[in-house]
Amino acid sequence: MRKRACDKCHKAKRSCSGVPCAFCQRRRLECTLERPLKKFGRPSKHIPAPVVKETDPMGERSVVLSDSSNTSVEDTNDSWKHGTVVLRQQLSYHFNFDHREKAVLEQFIDTGAAVLFGDRASTFLQAVIPLAFSFNCVKYPILAIAAASGSHIAAFRETQKYRSLAKLVRRDTVLQETGTLAMLLVVLMEILMGDGMDSTTYLDEIQKTVSPVSSWLARQETYLHQVMSDLFFYYQSLLGYNFGVRNAEFRPSSFKLAFGLDQGTLQTLSQIRTLQKLKEQTSLSLNEFSQFATLIETKLQTTPSTTHLGAAIQCACYLELCRLRPGSDLSTANCLNALLDSIKSIQNPSECQLLFPLLIAGTAATTAEDQNYVLDRLSLIHNRLRFPFISRYQDLLRQLWRSNESLSTIIKYQFPGLFIL
Numbered sequence: 001m002r003k004r005a006c007d008k009c010h011k012a013k014r015s016c017s018g019v020p021c022a023f024c025q026r027r028r029l030e031c032t033l034e035r036p037l038k039k040f041g042r043p044s045k046h047i048p049a050p051v052v053k054e055t056d057p058m059g060e061r062s063v064v065l066s067d068s069s070n071t072s073v074e075d076t077n078d079s080w081k082h083g084t085v086v087l088r089q090q091l092s093y094h095f096n097f098d099h100r101e102k103a104v105l106e107q108f109i110d111t112g113a114a115v116l117f118g119d120r121a122s123t124f125l126q127a128v129i130p131l132a133f134s135f136n137c138v139k140y141p142i143l144a145i146a147a148a149s150g151s152h153i154a155a156f157r158e159t160q161k162y163r164s165l166a167k168l169v170r171r172d173t174v175l176q177e178t179g180t181l182a183m184l185l186v187v188l189m190e191i192l193m194g195d196g197m198d199s200t201t202y203l204d205e206i207q208k209t210v211s212p213v214s215s216w217l218a219r220q221e222t223y224l225h226q227v228m229s230d231l232f233f234y235y236q237s238l239l240g241y242n243f244g245v246r247n248a249e250f251r252p253s254s255f256k257l258a259f260g261l262d263q264g265t266l267q268t269l270s271q272i273r274t275l276q277k278l279k280e281q282t283s284l285s286l287n288e289f290s291q292f293a294t295l296i297e298t299k300l301q302t303t304p305s306t307t308h309l310g311a312a313i314q315c316a317c318y319l320e321l322c323r324l325r326p327g328s329d330l331s332t333a334n335c336l337n338a339l340l341d342s343i344k345s346i347q348n349p350s351e352c353q354l355l356f357p358l359l360i361a362g363t364a365a366t367t368a369e370d371q372n373y374v375l376d377r378l379s380l381i382h383n384r385l386r387f388p389f390i391s392r393y394q395d396l397l398r399q400l401w402r403s404n405e406s407l408s409t410i411i412k413y414q415f416p417g418l419f420i421l
Helices: 007-012 022-026 077-092 099-132 136-148 153-169 176-193 199-209 213-217 223-243 263-280 286-301 308-322 329-344 352-364 368-385 388-402 407-414
Strands: 050-054 061-065
Touching (some): 007 022, 077 099, 099 136, 099 176, 099 223, 176 199, 176 388, 199 223, 263 286, 308 352, 329 352, 352 388
C-alpha cells in the first residue's frame, strides 16, 4: 500500500511522515486523510476523446468525436454524475492546464455548464470539453465563461485574461470543425459579457467558411455537430430579435440558454420588433397595422401557459405589443400590473428565467416602487449567475429612467452589443 501525505501536508505540498504526521503533532493540529484516492492508469473511455480523421477529399483533416454508443448521456442522473467524474479524471492527466485553469474548468464541469445549458449540459460537456484538452482556441473561451461567474476580483482579472486569449487564438487551428466551434464559443462568451458587437461578424465568417451551414452541420451525426448546430441557429434567432438581422439559412431549434428565451418566443418578439420599425417608418396604414398586430396577438393566445413563469414571459410579450397600439396607455398599465403580479407569484426570488420579464417590466415601470422592485430581483439573479450582462441590464434601466430617450436608442448608442436573452 502506498504512503500518502495527510490533507494539510498535501495542500501545502510538503513532505509528510504519515498520519498522524510530525508536523501536525508539533502544532497540535488535527491530522486527517479524507481526500479521495485518485486511481492510477489511463482515464476511462466512456467519454469519447476527440479523434482526427480524414473527411475532405482534398486532404483537409477535420476533428470529430467518436460516438460508438447511441445511448445519450442525458438519460439518467447517474450518467450525468458519471460523465462529470470521468471528465474531471481526464483533466487531471493533461499537462497543458495550470493549477488554476484546472480549478476553473472543474467548476464549469460540475456546475457551470448546467447553469448555462440546463438539460443540454451533458451533451455540451461530452462534445466540447475533450476538445478543450487539446486546443487552446476551445479552452480559453470556456475558461472565460467559467471564470465570469466568480464573485471576487481575481475572477474578474482571470475572465479578462482568458477572454483576450480566446480572441487571440481563435484562428490557431486549420481544422474546420474546431475553428467553427471556437468562433461559436467566442460568440457565447461575448454575449455573456454583455458585449456581443462582433457576433454578426463571427457568424458571417462561419457561413463563408462552411456554406451552406445547414447541410454542413447535418453532415455528421455527432455530439459536436449537434452542439454547433444548436448554438448557430439559436444565435440567428437572438440576432433577429435584438438587431433585426435576417439570415437565409434558418432552421428551427429547441435549444436555448437555461435562463433565456426559446426560439419560438424570440421569433414572436422579432415580429413585434418588425412591427415597431414599420410603425416608426409610417410604412403601414392604421388598418394594416391592426391586422399585423392581431396576427401576433392570436399567435400569443394559441400558446397558453400553465406555469407562473410561462405566464410572466407571455405577459412581457403582450406588454411589448400593447405599447405599439395607438392610445394604449391604459392597456399598457394593465399589462404591466399583470406582468408584475406574475413575477411576484414566483416564490424563488432568484429564478433565472425571469431575466426577460423583469427587463421588460423595468422598461415600462414608472413608479419608484416598481423600479426598485425590478432592480432588487435582478440583483438576486445576478448574485446567483454572476455574468456581467446582468449588471448591464441594471445600468440600462437606470439610464432609461433618467433620460427621455427610447430603449432602442439607448441600446444602440450606449449599450451596443448587449443582447436581450
